[in-house]
Amino acid sequence: MYRLKRQFLAGPYLLWIAGFILLPLVFILYYAFTADGSFTFSQVAAIADPVHRKALFLALKLGFFCTLVCLLLAYPLCLILSRFHFRHQSFVVFLFILPMWMNFMLRILAWRLLLSNSGLINSLFELIGIGHVKLLNTQLSVVFGMVYDFLPFMVLPIYNSMARINKDVIEAARDLGANSATVLIKIVIPLTLSGIISGIIMVFVPALTSFVISDLLGGGKVLLIGNVIEQEFMQGMNWHLGSGLSVVLMIFVVVSMALLNTFEKEGGSAAVW
Amino acid sequence: MLKKANLPARLSLLSAATALCCFAAACGQTGNDSETGAASKEDNTLVVLNYGKYLDPSVIRMFEEETGIDIKLEEYESPEEMYTKFTSGSIRYDVVCTSDYMVERLISEGAVAEIDFSGFEYYENLNPEIIRSAQIYDPESKYSMPYFYGTLGILYDTNLVPAEATESWSILWDETYADSIIMQNSVRDTFVPALRLLDYDINTEDQGQMEEAAALLIEQKPIVYAYYVDETADEVAAGNAAMALVYSGEAAYAAELNEDLAYTVPKEGSNLWIDSWFIPKNSAQKENAQTFLDFLCREDVAMVNFEYVWYGTPNLKVMEQLDEETLADATIFPTEEILSNCVVFKQFSQDTTDRYNYLWKMLKSE
Amino acid sequence: MVKKAVQRFYLAVIFLFLYLPILVLIVLSFNNSKSRVVWGGFTLKWYASCFTDETIMSAFTTTLQITIAAAVLSTFIGTLAAIGIHAMKKRNKAIMLGATNIPLLNADIVTGISMMLLFVRFTNLGFVTVLIAHITFNIPYVILNVLPKLSEAGRSTYEAALDLGASPLYAFYKITWPEIRSGVFSGFLMAVTMSLDDFSITFFTKGAGVNTLSTMLYTELRKGIRPELYALSTILFLLAFLLLLVMNIHSDRTGTAAVR
Numbered sequence: 001m002y003r004l005k006r007q008f009l010a011g012p013y014l015l016w017i018a019g020f021i022l023l024p025l026v027f028i029l030y031y032a033f034t035a036d037g038s039f040t041f042s043q044v045a046a047i048a049d050p051v052h053r054k055a056l057f058l059a060l061k062l063g064f065f066c067t068l069v070c071l072l073l074a075y076p077l078c079l080i081l082s083r084f085h086f087r088h089q090s091f092v093v094f095l096f097i098l099p100m101w102m103n104f105m106l107r108i109l110a111w112r113l114l115l116s117n118s119g120l121i122n123s124l125f126e127l128i129g130i131g132h133v134k135l136l137n138t139q140l141s142v143v144f145g146m147v148y149d150f151l152p153f154m155v156l157p158i159y160n161s162m163a164r165i166n167k168d169v170i171e172a173a174r175d176l177g178a179n180s181a182t183v184l185i186k187i188v189i190p191l192t193l194s195g196i197i198s199g200i201i202m203v204f205v206p207a208l209t210s211f212v213i214s215d216l217l218g219g220g221k222v223l224l225i226g227n228v229i230e231q232e233f234m235q236g237m238n239w240h241l242g243s244g245l246s247v248v249l250m251i252f253v254v255v256s257m258a259l260l261n262t263f264e265k266e267g268g269s270a271a272v273w
Numbered sequence: 274m275l276k277k278a279n280l281p282a283r284l285s286l287l288s289a290a291t292a293l294c295c296f297a298a299a300c301g302q303t304g305n306d307s308e309t310g311a312a313s314k315e316d317n318t319l320v321v322l323n324y325g326k327y328l329d330p331s332v333i334r335m336f337e338e339e340t341g342i343d344i345k346l347e348e349y350e351s352p353e354e355m356y357t358k359f360t361s362g363s364i365r366y367d368v369v370c371t372s373d374y375m376v377e378r379l380i381s382e383g384a385v386a387e388i389d390f391s392g393f394e395y396y397e398n399l400n401p402e403i404i405r406s407a408q409i410y411d412p413e414s415k416y417s418m419p420y421f422y423g424t425l426g427i428l429y430d431t432n433l434v435p436a437e438a439t440e441s442w443s444i445l446w447d448e449t450y451a452d453s454i455i456m457q458n459s460v461r462d463t464f465v466p467a468l469r470l471l472d473y474d475i476n477t478e479d480q481g482q483m484e485e486a487a488a489l490l491i492e493q494k495p496i497v498y499a500y501y502v503d504e505t506a507d508e509v510a511a512g513n514a515a516m517a518l519v520y521s522g523e524a525a526y527a528a529e530l531n532e533d534l535a536y537t538v539p540k541e542g543s544n545l546w547i548d549s550w551f552i553p554k555n556s557a558q559k560e561n562a563q564t565f566l567d568f569l570c571r572e573d574v575a576m577v578n579f580e581y582v583w584y585g586t587p588n589l590k591v592m593e594q595l596d597e598e599t600l601a602d603a604t605i606f607p608t609e610e611i612l613s614n615c616v617v618f619k620q621f622s623q624d625t626t627d628r629y630n631y632l633w634k635m636l637k638s639e
Numbered sequence: 640m641v642k643k644a645v646q647r648f649y650l651a652v653i654f655l656f657l658y659l660p661i662l663v664l665i666v667l668s669f670n671n672s673k674s675r676v677v678w679g680g681f682t683l684k685w686y687a688s689c690f691t692d693e694t695i696m697s698a699f700t701t702t703l704q705i706t707i708a709a710a711v712l713s714t715f716i717g718t719l720a721a722i723g724i725h726a727m728k729k730r731n732k733a734i735m736l737g738a739t740n741i742p743l744l745n746a747d748i749v750t751g752i753s754m755m756l757l758f759v760r761f762t763n764l765g766f767v768t769v770l771i772a773h774i775t776f777n778i779p780y781v782i783l784n785v786l787p788k789l790s791e792a793g794r795s796t797y798e799a800a801l802d803l804g805a806s807p808l809y810a811f812y813k814i815t816w817p818e819i820r821s822g823v824f825s826g827f828l829m830a831v832t833m834s835l836d837d838f839s840i841t842f843f844t845k846g847a848g849v850n851t852l853s854t855m856l857y858t859e860l861r862k863g864i865r866p867e868l869y870a871l872s873t874i875l876f877l878l879a880f881l882l883l884l885v886m887n888i889h890s891d892r893t894g895t896a897a898v899r
Binding site: 003004006007008009010011012013014016017020021022023024025027028031073076077080081083090091094095096097098099100101102103104105106107108109110111112113114116118119120123148151201205206208209211212216226229230233239242243246249250253254257 | 646649650653654656657658659660661663664667675676716717719720722723724725726727731735738739741742744745746747748749750752753754755756757760771772774775778782832835836838839843852853856857860864868871872875876879880882883884887
């Protein structure tokens with residue numbers, strides 16, 4: 001009886017879901033499947049247009065590399081961090097959250113300053129004789145900015161899942177003669193898998209759909225699917241096409257998440273750190 | 274017992290009330306907008322839509338202090354972005370500044386209100402010749418008020434690029450300057466050099482010519498450092514690029530920052546543009562908007578703006594106060610020779626606009 | 640020994656990567672020259688002009704208003720929702736959690752656009768639309784932080800208290816609240832973090848003259864870089880540092896993991 005009444009507490013949220021989560025989705029689907037008032041698949045099919053396809057593939061490519069680099073950087077980092085005995089464990093988290101509280105536009109601005117033709121890094125290169133290197137406004141600089149921005153999203157879930165590992169399990173394995181590599185492969189990685197998957201999702205999705213980083217660090221030369229959609233809404237005035245491409249993007253996100261979740265046996269765990 | 278058990282219900286009501294308040298507040302806004310706006314609380318607010326860096330912030334403050342009208346400024350980068358912001362209807366603007374062909378398009382779409390210049394105190398400050406030139410897109414000069422005018426050309430670093438070389442647009446395709454060329458992140462402007470190099474009209478609607486120009490731009494892309502808009506001048510002044518496709522005022526501003534910079538309008542010809550203010554038909558603040566436009570014509574205000582943007586001003590009272598050197602500066606006030614070589618943009622049909630947009634996307638995705 | 644050194648070196652490189660850009664901004668904020676490479680002497684003038692700059696200050700205020708309002712409201716709605724969901728049967732629970740996951744997993748750009756399409760249909764964009772959008776993407780973080788605490792708590796104690804005649808409010812305050820407090824707090828912090836860092840959703844749902852720091856900076860950066868922005872960076876960094884430090888010390892003292 002008590003439970004029944006307590007359920008009512010979720011009532012306002014239910015309204016909120018209906019009004020501000022589901023209804024907007026209905027709107028975007030409506031726009032995506034209509035043109036001039038009649039039903040059509042053409043807006044969604046527009047993804048097959050060479051220009052849009054190219055932008056989507058580029059976003060997938062850069063998103064993939066960004067995720068890979070984040071994972072390769074973050075995993076060893078978490079291994080090292082989990083072995084250090086900080087007096088305050090939360091201090092580590094603090095160091096990663098801190099940059100996030102400073103506006104990410106400003107951090108991107110900093111990289112723009114560092115990477116530009118007359119920037120600090122190029123000045124340094126010229127000083128030590130490497131000469132001028134094209135850094136800014138390339139695909140590489142976009143990936144770089146993404147890695148910088150999204151690295152904490154990879155570190156935090158992995159670090160949390162590592163911190164939860166019972167040290168006795170590792171001790172036991174060692175007592176039974178396992179070397180470090182075996183412990184890592186047989187115990188640590190499987191036990192942190194859910195953290196890894198959360199991390200991958202939390203990095204890959206924003207990287208795949210980003211448009212700001214490619215805009216600010218790509219100099220208008222790197223067109224990702226996110227940029228195409230943004231331009232259809234903000235400049236091209238074709239909201240139907242923009243919505244159609246957004247729906248395609250949504251499908252890609254859902255599919256990649258479904259694929260990832262097959263790796264995780266438990267399933268259903270929230271992808272938040 | 275009954276009363277006690279009601280707590281969850283009461284709490285959920287409270288929380289629902291919060292949600293409702295948000296709804297109501299959001300809807301309240303609509304309510305105001307559908308009215309003529311006479312009694313709304315936004316009564317004394319003027320929503321201004323303008324290019325970035327195109328209005329000195331101190332002018333806004335002066336206007337607010339003198340008239341008690343609050344200004345909400347929204348900025349955009351390209352005329353196409355402005356058109357979307359304007360027509361999407363998500364924000365209702367009271368007074369808008371944009372370029373010639375966009376004014377023409379919006380007038381033809383019936384979105385522009387007539388301006389009652391008879392009530393203006395300072396409209397006479399404006400150069401009648403410029404007003405006449407603006408009749409290309411506003412034949413009776415009743416929908417728009419010229420703000421600034423200028424040309425499109427090449428800003429270059431004299432230490433790196435010889436002046437003669439900038440006489441032709443082909444310098445922008447010169448591979449010795451790879452990674453030091455900045456183009457405009459705006460469809461029509463970036464197409465100008467390509468179209469003129471091919472000796473086509475910058476207002477061409479011929480599909481073949483458009484595609485040829487696009488191919489030329491795709492060929493150029495590998496040596497382009499970036500496609501920027503308002504940061505172009507700063508980037509060149511900071512030494513990040515040797516040259517850039519810019520509007521004349523950007524060049525004058527950059528030359529103030531770095532004296533090694535110069536500006537040329539290549540001999541193949543270019544674009545002459547006139548930016549104008551207009552008042553949308555659906556503005557609920559037409560009178561305040563006119564007060565604002567009149568205020569912009571006042572000589573002290575126009576002077577502050579001129580020294581902020583460095584474009585050619587149509588304000589005669591401002592020109593009277595300028596020294597010879599400034600008046601003779603072809604970067605600010607284009608000479609007859611340059612003007613005779615330049616063409617004003619015309620509006621395109623929707624089909625052509627779509628086609629340009631597609632070619633633009635194609636260039637960017639290369 | 641070598642291994643330790645390598646580990647320390649690796650840590651140093653990662654933290655250099657994270658903090659070097661911030662350091663550059665801080666150094667430039669004291670540079671008495673507009674140049675980005677040349678040191679023109681020490682100055683505080685950018686700070687002075689930053690504080691008098693209306694664009695920056697109004698964006699700063701708006702950001703604070705939106706962040707705090709959105710975090711408070713979403714924590715309130717979210718906590719209640721979590722309690723409600725916790726009391727639900729398995730199927731309903733799954734449905735609610737599924738819907739909760741939508742804004743979390745959907746791309747920001749899609750969430751922003753879909754909300755814009757909705758708002759444009761019914762109202763003008765403005766402060767309120769941004770606030771609603773922020774609340775919407777904040778609630779899931781609150782729910783997902785509170786729910787685990789509720790599961791740990793178990794509901795029998797609460798029901799026992801009611802059976803013994805405690806008022807629901809009293810039972811909640813005495814039994815449920817202490818159990819979920821840390822979850823509510825970290826949910827609140829997550830909401831603040833997400834609101835502060837959001838760009839895409841604000842970008843699509845904001846109206847004329849309403850700018851958070853993110854959208855203001857996006858417009859400003861495309862107009863060229865002003866030294867006042869360096870000063871702003873330093874101020875924001877210091878503020879974040881102090882706030883998080885205070886909260887960390889506080890949470891260490893009370894023994895709860897505040898920032899997760």
